[in-house]
Amino acid sequence: MKQLTVSNSTLQFKRYKWLFWVAIVLVIYIWGITGVHFTGIKDSAGEVSRSIAYGIFHPDWKYVYDGSGEDLVSLILQTLAMAFLGTFISAILSVPFAFWAARTGKPRFHVRSTSGKLVLTLIRTFPEIVLAIMFIKAVGPGSFAGVLAVSIHSIGMLGKLFSESIENMDFGPSEALMSSGGNRAQTLVFATLPTVLPEFLSYTLYRFEIAVRSASILGMVGAGGIGTPLLFAIQTRTWSRVGIILLGIIITVTLIDYISGTLRKRLV
Amino acid sequence: MNIVPTRTFTQKYHVKTVVWLTLFILLVIGTAKMTGVDFIMFFANFGQFTALLQQMAKPDWQYTSLVVQPILETIQMALIGTTVGTLVAIPFSVLAARNIVKNKFLRGIIRFILNLVRTLPDLMLAALFVAIVGIGPVAGVFTLAIFSFGMISKLFYEAIETIDEGPLEALQAAGANKIQMVVFAVIPQVFNYFVSYFLYTFEINVRASTVLGYLGAGGIGVYLQRSLDQFAYGQTAIIILGILMVVLIIDGVSNTLRERLL
Amino acid sequence: MTEKPIIEFQHVSKTYQNGTIGLKDINLSIPQGQFLVVVGLSGAGKSTLMRTINRMHDISTGNIFVDGESIVHLEGKELRRLRRSIGMIFQNFNLVKRSSVQRNVLSGRVGYYSTWKSTLGLFSKEDKQKAIEALQRVGLGEKLYSRADELSGGQQQRVAIARAFMQDPKIVLADEPIASLDPLTTESVMDDLKRLNEEFHITVIVNLHSVSLARRFGDRIIGLRGGELVYDEPISKVTEKDLEAIYQPVSIVKKSEVQA
Numbered sequence: 001m002k003q004l005t006v007s008n009s010t011l012q013f014k015r016y017k018w019l020f021w022v023a024i025v026l027v028i029y030i031w032g033i034t035g036v037h038f039t040g041i042k043d044s045a046g047e048v049s050r051s052i053a054y055g056i057f058h059p060d061w062k063y064v065y066d067g068s069g070e071d072l073v074s075l076i077l078q079t080l081a082m083a084f085l086g087t088f089i090s091a092i093l094s095v096p097f098a099f100w101a102a103r104t105g106k107p108r109f110h111v112r113s114t115s116g117k118l119v120l121t122l123i124r125t126f127p128e129i130v131l132a133i134m135f136i137k138a139v140g141p142g143s144f145a146g147v148l149a150v151s152i153h154s155i156g157m158l159g160k161l162f163s164e165s166i167e168n169m170d171f172g173p174s175e176a177l178m179s180s181g182g183n184r185a186q187t188l189v190f191a192t193l194p195t196v197l198p199e200f201l202s203y204t205l206y207r208f209e210i211a212v213r214s215a216s217i218l219g220m221v222g223a224g225g226i227g228t229p230l231l232f233a234i235q236t237r238t239w240s241r242v243g244i245i246l247l248g249i250i251i252t253v254t255l256i257d258y259i260s261g262t263l264r265k266r267l268v
Numbered sequence: 269m270n271i272v273p274t275r276t277f278t279q280k281y282h283v284k285t286v287v288w289l290t291l292f293i294l295l296v297i298g299t300a301k302m303t304g305v306d307f308i309m310f311f312a313n314f315g316q317f318t319a320l321l322q323q324m325a326k327p328d329w330q331y332t333s334l335v336v337q338p339i340l341e342t343i344q345m346a347l348i349g350t351t352v353g354t355l356v357a358i359p360f361s362v363l364a365a366r367n368i369v370k371n372k373f374l375r376g377i378i379r380f381i382l383n384l385v386r387t388l389p390d391l392m393l394a395a396l397f398v399a400i401v402g403i404g405p406v407a408g409v410f411t412l413a414i415f416s417f418g419m420i421s422k423l424f425y426e427a428i429e430t431i432d433e434g435p436l437e438a439l440q441a442a443g444a445n446k447i448q449m450v451v452f453a454v455i456p457q458v459f460n461y462f463v464s465y466f467l468y469t470f471e472i473n474v475r476a477s478t479v480l481g482y483l484g485a486g487g488i489g490v491y492l493q494r495s496l497d498q499f500a501y502g503q504t505a506i507i508i509l510g511i512l513m514v515v516l517i518i519d520g521v522s523n524t525l526r527e528r529l530l
Numbered sequence: 531m532t533e534k535p536i537i538e539f540q541h542v543s544k545t546y547q548n549g550t551i552g553l554k555d556i557n558l559s560i561p562q563g564q565f566l567v568v569v570g571l572s573g574a575g576k577s578t579l580m581r582t583i584n585r586m587h588d589i590s591t592g593n594i595f596v597d598g599e600s601i602v603h604l605e606g607k608e609l610r611r612l613r614r615s616i617g618m619i620f621q622n623f624n625l626v627k628r629s630s631v632q633r634n635v636l637s638g639r640v641g642y643y644s645t646w647k648s649t650l651g652l653f654s655k656e657d658k659q660k661a662i663e664a665l666q667r668v669g670l671g672e673k674l675y676s677r678a679d680e681l682s683g684g685q686q687q688r689v690a691i692a693r694a695f696m697q698d699p700k701i702v703l704a705d706e707p708i709a710s711l712d713p714l715t716t717e718s719v720m721d722d723l724k725r726l727n728e729e730f731h732i733t734v735i736v737n738l739h740s741v742s743l744a745r746r747f748g749d750r751i752i753g754l755r756g757g758e759l760v761y762d763e764p765i766s767k768v769t770e771k772d773l774e775a776i777y778q779p780v781s782i783v784k785k786s787e788v789q790a
């Protein structure tokens with residue numbers, strides 16, 4: 001009899017457990033809503049949105065190409081160049097980081113891999129636009145600063161993805177190379193790299209897709225690409241200009257995503 | 269059977285690989301020219317970069333108390349934004365799922381809209397919403413709502429497409445309508461995934477929201493911009509440390525919850 | 531068995547870091563040119579025994595001699611020189627799946643090259659020819675330029691044998707070489723190993739699960755149970771009954787011993 005009552009009361013607790021979670025979620029949301037004051041919407045909001053919509057449907061076609069090098073096509077190409085080169089440099093820099101952070105062998109705390117993972121988290125969390133601003137101080141405003149920002153920031157994610165594929169790779173070929181008398185460098189070149197390279201490439205392409213998006217906004221802080229004229233057009237309320245730039249970005253990103261996605265499917 | 273095959277000239281000298289490699293190298297050189305890459309200048313000016321880092325290495329600890337409130341505001345923005353985005357995303361994701369909506373045309377239109385929304389970077393949305401609703405956290409909430417809407421609707425409809433069709437069929441056989449099917453057969457199957465994806469998107473939004481303020485969309489980003497404009501790098505350091513801590517905590521909590529869910 | 535042993539185990543024991551016993555006081559002497567088959571349940575220490583010979587595993591106590599030289603303290607270059615003289619075949623073939631068969635076979639030769647030369651793929655003409663011959667020896671000449679993952683399991687294992695042959699080995703260790711193959715390809719792989727043994731007088735040590743194959747190919751059979759050497763007879767004296775006893779789970783054997 002005693003046992004029965006005990007199990008009954010735990011059952012009761014389990015039945016009302018969801019109430020506890022609901023209470024927590026409610027408290028969090030009440031706190032959240034008090035933080036954002038919904039008083040700040042400007043009276044002109046409706047009018048501005050209408051202007052933007054009008055701009056998007058009546059884009060400034062003349063801006064697409066005018067041969068000045070400051071037109072849409074040139075700047076989008078520059079944005080793509082920033083993303084491409086930045087991702088390329090980042091992929092190379094990420095390899096040593098990946099080997100640093102990869103946990104090989106037994107699943108327990110490991111000073112080398114844990115410190116590597118921590119460093120990668122730090123890089124990933126460091127805001128990309130702050131990096132861009134820092135590089136602008138070093139090399140002046142322009143797309144080179146953008147390339148540097150993309151190169152460094154992408155290490156955080158690529159290094160993590162690379163290290164995970166090293167952790168999950170088949171160690172057989174490396175073992176075979178070592179057993180035939182190969183040294184570390186030979187094992188790396190003949191077994192490890194050929195095994196992980198396709199995955200590395202696939203992740204790099206994926207990161208390139210993300211880099212195209214971020215390169216298109218780095219210009220907002222002065223680091224080159226299409227972001228600069230976009231911010232300028234928004235601030236001067238030239239909505240037809242905003243419209244054409246948005247169209248350009250949407251088309252470019254869609255195209256790049258499609259191409260990269262097809263390539264990635266063929267790789268793996 | 270045992271004769272070594274002969275290779276054509278193209279195979280023997282790996283012409284295909286060489287061509288692709290050459291193209292790639294040309295692309296690297298071309299893009300480097302285009303973006304004005306100049307590593308000599310970079311290393312010549314490296315002193316300025318390290319000087320900046322040195323200033324950042326001396327955080328202005330007194331600034332800490334001023335940063336707490338805007339950081340909390342950032343989290344609040346992310347929370348409300350993600351929630352609004354998710355609520356809007358749910359009907360869209362149901363409409364985009366192959367196993368719920370059999371009408372190819374309707375599904376195509378919905379997916380097209382979702383794809384369009386996903387192409388827009390977060391800061392660009394922030395710039396637009398600051399122009400529309402004015403400077404402040406409301407612009408941030410709108411930005412994050414749209415941003416998470418694009419992301420979460422895709423995750424959701426992919427989750428819906430992987431569900432077990434059996435219960436759906438059973439309900440249909442019992443004469444249920446579409447909405448009843450969704451409520452009784454789809455939601456119970458995907459609920460845990462939805463919560464997990466919500467938390468994942470929330471993580472990403474917390475990261476994103478820390479910089480939205482740079483363009484005036486509220487939160488800690490406003491202070492980030494101010495400190496950078498005033499060359500107060502000691503304050504910048506404090507803000508970045510704060511962001512780092514918040515992101516680590518949110519990631520940790522969200523990861524634990526997600527692991528328990530799935 | 532008049533020749534002097536090429537491998538000698540003296541009181542070899544190995545305990546893993548987590549406390550499990552890998553090997554327990556093994557004494558074993560293997561003469562040059564022998565085809566030795568190791569049998570036992572999985573977890574009996576067969577792989578461990580094999581991997582102590584080329585130091586892929588280190589031992590806890592005791593001593594191992596290869597060609598009259600103690601190998602337990604070898605390091606760096608000398609260790610790699612030892613491994614170079616010992617070929618190894620694995621259950622999962624361990625080929626680099628995305629590399630060509632040629633490159634896989636040549637990779638068996640890296641122990642003879644400096645780092646930079648092998649890294650740049652600068653193998654000598656003689657070695658490239660040798661790779662072709664090694665491949666023809668296992669009947670796969672026409673696969674030279676194929677990618678390794680285009681081959682069937684049996685073919686991959688024979689490429690692995692060609693790779694081991696490239697090392698000019700004195701000893702070949704084969705760790706369950708046929709465990710992931712079908713019966714037909716099993717034959718050809720075992721034949722290839724037997725030919726290495728007979729034509730080149732290479733000492734071959736094979737871990738096997740199959741008792742019938744052990745009797746057909748081996749010169750001598752040893753049995754392991756719980757890390758201990760419990761059986762060691764030349765093929766002429768092996769009986770079916772002995773082998774069955776080796777495959778008894780430890781608990782049952784102990785019980786029968788108690789009853790006896």
